[in-house]
Amino acid sequence: MSNLSRDDVAHVAMLARIQLTDDELDRLAGQLDQIVDWVGQVNEVAAAEVPPMSHPLPLTNVTRPDEVRPSLTAEQALANAPEAELDRFSVPRILDEE
Amino acid sequence: MTNAQDLTHLTAAQMADGLAAGDFTSVELTQAHLDRISRLNPVLNAFLQVDIDGALATAADIDSRRAAGEVLPRLAGVPIAVKDIACTQGIPTTAGSRTLEGWIPPYDATIVTRLKEAGMPILGKTNMDEFAMGSSTEHSAFGPTRNPWDLDRIPGGSGGGSSAAVAAFLAPLAIGSDTGGSIRQPGAVTGTVGAKPTYGGVSRYGVIALASSLDQIGPCARTVTDAALLHEVIGGHDPMDSTSIDAPVPPVVEASANRDLAGLRIGIVTELTGDGYQAGVQARFDESVELLRNAGAEIVEVSCPHFDYAMAAYYLILPSEASSNLARYDAMRYGLRVSPDGVDSPSAEQVMAASRDAGFGDEVKRRIILGTYALSSGYYDAYYGQAQKVRTLIARDFEAAFEQADVLISPTAPTTAFKIGDKLEDPMAMYLNDIATIPANLAGIPGLSLPSGVADEDGLPVGIQILAPATQDQRMYAVGAALEALLAEQWGGSGSVLDRAPEVTTGPAPAQSTEEMA
Numbered sequence: 271m272s273n274l275s276r277d278d279v280a281h282v283a284m285l286a287r288i289q290l291t292d293d294e295l296d297r298l299a300g301q302l303d304q305i306v307d308w309v310g311q312v313n314e315v316a317a318a319e320v321p322p323m324s325h326p327l328p329l330t331n332v333t334r335p336d337e338v339r340p341s342l343t344a345e346q347a348l349a350n351a352p353e354a355e356l357d358r359f360s361v362p363r364i365l366d367e368e
Numbered sequence: 369m370t371n372a373q374d375l376t377h378l379t380a381a382q383m384a385d386g387l388a389a390g391d392f393t394s395v396e397l398t399q400a401h402l403d404r405i406s407r408l409n410p411v412l413n414a415f416l417q418v419d420i421d422g423a424l425a426t427a428a429d430i431d432s433r434r435a436a437g438e439v440l441p442r443l444a445g446v447p448i449a450v451k452d453i454a455c456t457q458g459i460p461t462t463a464g465s466r467t468l469e470g471w472i473p474p475y476d477a478t479i480v481t482r483l484k485e486a487g488m489p490i491l492g493k494t495n496m497d498e499f500a501m502g503s504s505t506e507h508s509a510f511g512p513t514r515n516p517w518d519l520d521r522i523p524g525g526s527g528g529g530s531s532a533a534v535a536a537f538l539a540p541l542a543i544g545s546d547t548g549g550s551i552r553q554p555g556a557v558t559g560t561v562g563a564k565p566t567y568g569g570v571s572r573y574g575v576i577a578l579a580s581s582l583d584q585i586g587p588c589a590r591t592v593t594d595a596a597l598l599h600e601v602i603g604g605h606d607p608m609d610s611t612s613i614d615a616p617v618p619p620v621v622e623a624s625a626n627r628d629l630a631g632l633r634i635g636i637v638t639e640l641t642g643d644g645y646q647a648g649v650q651a652r653f654d655e656s657v658e659l660l661r662n663a664g665a666e667i668v669e670v671s672c673p674h675f676d677y678a679m680a681a682y683y684l685i686l687p688s689e690a691s692s693n694l695a696r697y698d699a700m701r702y703g704l705r706v707s708p709d710g711v712d713s714p715s716a717e718q719v720m721a722a723s724r725d726a727g728f729g730d731e732v733k734r735r736i737i738l739g740t741y742a743l744s745s746g747y748y749d750a751y752y753g754q755a756q757k758v759r760t761l762i763a764r765d766f767e768a769a770f771e772q773a774d775v776l777i778s779p780t781a782p783t784t785a786f787k788i789g790d791k792l793e794d795p796m797a798m799y800l801n802d803i804a805t806i807p808a809n810l811a812g813i814p815g816l817s818l819p820s821g822v823a824d825e826d827g828l829p830v831g832i833q834i835l836a837p838a839t840q841d842q843r844m845y846a847v848g849a850a851l852e853a854l855l856a857e858q859w860g861g862s863g864s865v866l867d868r869a870p871e872v873t874t875g876p877a878p879a880q881s882t883e884e885m886a
Contacts, residue, residue, distance in 0.1 A: 279737060286691060286740040287698070288733055289708060289721035298734060301795055305738060308796060311680040312754045315761065322756030323763060325581045325611075326567040326812020326838070332610040346474040352705035361700050362707075362716040 274303040372400035380446050380540040380594040387434070387445045394427035394434075394445030398489045401447050405491065405538045408872050413513045414523075414532040416452050418492035419459055423447060426489040433487075443597055444487030449539035451530050452493040453500055454585070455574040456480050459490075463576045464498040464508040464526075467697050467704045467727025477574025478609065479543060479585055479602045486601045491539050494529030498729045499694065500550055500578045502526050503801035504791065507731045512788055515558060516872050517828055521785040524554025524801075530588045531558040536872050541598050542588040547578045548682055549781075549805025551586045552817035556780035556831025559819045559865040561595045561848070562588045564805075566838045567812030568613040570599075571606030579689035580611075582682075582809040590864060592818055592849040596624040599841070613839070623842035624849040630664035632847065635773025639675040640804045646783040648823020652830040653779045656820045659854045660777075660847075670772050672765035677758050678807045683799060684742050684755035685810070691739030694732070699723035734795060763811040770837045775847050778804045780817040780831035808835055816844040818852055819865035829865055 276299040283290045290298065344357045353360035375397050378386065386392055402420055409415050430445040450456060453463050455473035457480075462468040476484070483490060497507035505513040505528025513528040515521040516536035523532040530542035531554030544551035546564035555562030563586045570585040577583060587598035603617035636657065641650065661667050698720050699705040707714050708722035728736070742751035769776055781801055791798040808815040813835055820832040832851070836843040856863025 274741070278741075282737050282741045282744065283733070284721065285744070286736045287695075287717065287721045287724055288728065288736065289718075289725045290733070291725070294725075294730075294733070298730065298737070302734060302737060302741075305683065305734070305795060306741065309680045309683050309738075309742075309751065309755075312677055312684065312758050313750060315674065315677055315754070315758050317754065317757035317761065320757040320760050322753060323760040324756060326763070326810075327611065327613070329611070332607075334607065342474050347701075349474060350471050350702035352699060352702070359701050362714055362719045364716050366715075 274299070274306050372403060375400040376404050376537040378540070379591050380443065380589060380597060381591070383446045383540055384442050394430045394489065395424060397445065398423050398427040398447045398491070401491055401539060407874060408536055408538060411514065411519065411872060411874055412516060412532050412536055412538070413511050414494055414529045414536065414538055415449065415492045416462060416495050416510055416529070417460055419490060422459070423489040423491050426484070426487065430487045441486045441601070443601060445489070446541065447489040447491050447539060448483060448598070449491050449494050449530060449533045449542040450480065450483070451527055451543050451545055452496055453545050453576045454480055454543060455576070456490065456493065459493060461493065461576070462510070463500070464496040464510065465727065465732070466509040466729070467723070469509070469704070471702055473574070475574060478571035478606045480574065482602050488601070494527070494533055494542060496529055497526035498732050499576065499690070500526040500545055500547055501690070501731045501735055503549070503553055503798055504788070505529060506788060506792055507729055509729055514788070515785045517558065517785065517869050519872070520787055521828070522557070522788055524557040524785065526550040527554045527588065531555055531560055531562070534558070534560045534588050534590055535866060535869065540590065541594060543585065543602070544588045545575060545583060545585050546809065547582045548686065548809050549802040551588060552805045552815055552831070552833060553781045553801055555588060555817040557785040557829065559829030559869060560588060560590055561592055561816070561818045562586065563595045563599060563816040563844070564808065564814060565599060565603060565841050566613065566814045568611050569617070569814070569841060570602050571609045571612050573606055573608035577693040579686040580693065581689060582686060584809070590866065592816070592845055592852050593621070593624040595816070596620040596845050615839070618839060618841040620842050620845045623846040626846035627850050627853055629660060629847070629850050632665045632775070633668060633773045634660055634665045634847070635668050635670040635769055635776045637675070637769065637776050637778050638669055638671045639673070640778035644782050644803070645779055646823060648825045649779045649781070649783060649830050651824065652821040653832055656832050656851060656855070657777070659858070660851060663850065663854060668773055670769040670776065672762070672769055672807070674758060674761040674765050675807050678762055678810060679799060679803055681755040681758040681762065682806045682810060683738070684751050685759065687735040687739030688742050688752045689739070691736045691743065694736055697724060697727065703727065731795070759810050762807055766807070766811045766813060775843050776835040778833050780804060780833040784823050784826055784828035784830060804833060813838050814841040814844055816848050818848050820855065821865060822868055827868070
């Protein structure tokens with residue numbers, strides 16, 4: 271059922287925020303088309319009435335008292351930052367410069 | 369006084385006993401391992417980081433507390449290696465990825481805290497496939513780990529660093545993580561023991577996430593008892609992990625003393641034997657079945673028809689969850705940040721996309737793209753949604769099987785260790801290594817692999833897998849320990865398959881330096 275083109279792969283990669291090079295697109299597109307085709311086998315199983323399973327255990331919400339606990343200092347939190355300024359993470363521009 | 373070589377070749381249980389009896393100190397024991405690491409790691413590349421000072425400081429502290437008469441935990445002073453997927457405060461943690469190169473966690477994973485509380489010196493961090501995606505450790509950004517049995521072969525993956533370290537006596541114990549077989553398959557191809565506990569049985573707080581509904585932390589060791597001893601240290605409820613089971617650790621150590629198989633019902637899963645399994649793998653499996661039968665176990669054959677779709681379901685569910693989990697590597701708060709070429713004043717989004725391209729390897733990109741596609745509108749029902757339904761059917765197959773059998777068995781991996789490079793360009797051939805281990809992760813049940821011998825055709829180790837119902841982890845240890853004893857009796861020597869492994873030589877490393885592999 272699949273037919274994942276090179277353009278599709280480029281598009282999905284951008285959705286996932288990965289800027290693939292042309293070489294990578296050449297290499298990955300064919301492999302991904304093959305893999306998507308293969309995983310599509312799940313559709314051979316008649317499962318219309320089967321409930322989906324998202325998790326192996328019944329999940330219940332876990333809460334704790336709303337009390338302050340020890341946490342990272344600003345210095346610790348920023349220690350691995352690519353760039354920091356004034357006790358904050360420094361990031362590239364978010365908006366257009368216009 | 370035992371010599372250093374002898375010290376590293378003891379089991380963890382023997383090390384604990386020797387420390388308690390005062391036969392040697394933890395500093396001597398830890399130093400013996402550090403010496404062996406410094407000699408053999410340049411060849412094996414099992415460790416990405418070695419914490420000499422930290423390990424020796426813990427060892428010295430344990431020695432002085434023991435000398436002062438303090439009652440210490442059983443494994444106090446026994447050194448351990450930790451897969452580079454668990455955060456270690458102050459020690460770089462990379463998950464095998466370029467994107468986290470040099471990242472130093474500001475806190476410890478709960479399992480690391482528990483190792484420290486147990487007084488276990490942490491030798492260092494072990495190599496792995498990037499973000500635990502792979503079955504060979506070739507997808508590490510820091511070069512492949514080599515199998516101590518044959519340096520041209522893979523040590524399994526994703527936890528190949530841990531399995532190689534344990535098999536080559538660089539560490540008696542190691543931490544692994546198992547999302548689709550990453551503890552059990554490396555155990556099988558290196559002649560060691562690996563256990564994946566019940567989902568939720570061991571805390572994942574501070575463990576770098578791959579696929580949150582599948583990931584589980586567990587022990588790597590050379591004997592079933594050693595694995596159980598480590599399982600007991602790391603297992604149990606953790607309020608910091610919302611998926612952690614709020615119940616005592618199953619009695620795994622007690623179970624590992626079991627030698628009795630009389631009346632036990634052991635199920636062979638039809639879909640996990642026969643076609644597709646290497647002759648020597650199947651032969652060792654059949655031999656173990658006969659040993660179990662002769663020891664009084666009742667062998668039944670059970671069918672799990674939906675297992676044929678387990679791989680396809682897994683390779684939709686895992687990439688979907690991974691694509692979401694790995695969205696956190698956005699180059700903003702930590703991790704690699706690079707700017708795109710030829711763009712003046714790039715936006716955050718452009719920097720993010722360029723950084724993720726530079727920081728992730730091919731396999732990670734493949735899976736993120738596959739997962740993003742499977743979750744995208746228009747495809748969700750046919751892929752991710754349908755995979756979740758198949759997952760239900762696989763869990764139901766297990767339920768039915770466990771009505772007929774107390775435990776299930778299969779070969780752990782379809783083949784022995786393959787050659788480095790053989791499957792690197794063929795992702796689907798690589799995926800098939802986990803065909804026997806993946807169903808347990810989908811259902812959340814525990815599984816253990818132990819060595820069942822070596823394949824006649826290549827002399828490489830083979831593993832047998834024992835699966836138990838959820839929260840009944842002790843059953844796989846009980847059967848594993850009994851089978852291990854039967855095999856040891858047959859093999860003679862120390863009783864370990866590692867007796868047959870060649871001594872690792874420190875001659876010139878085989879082709880491909882770690883830099884070239886990047």
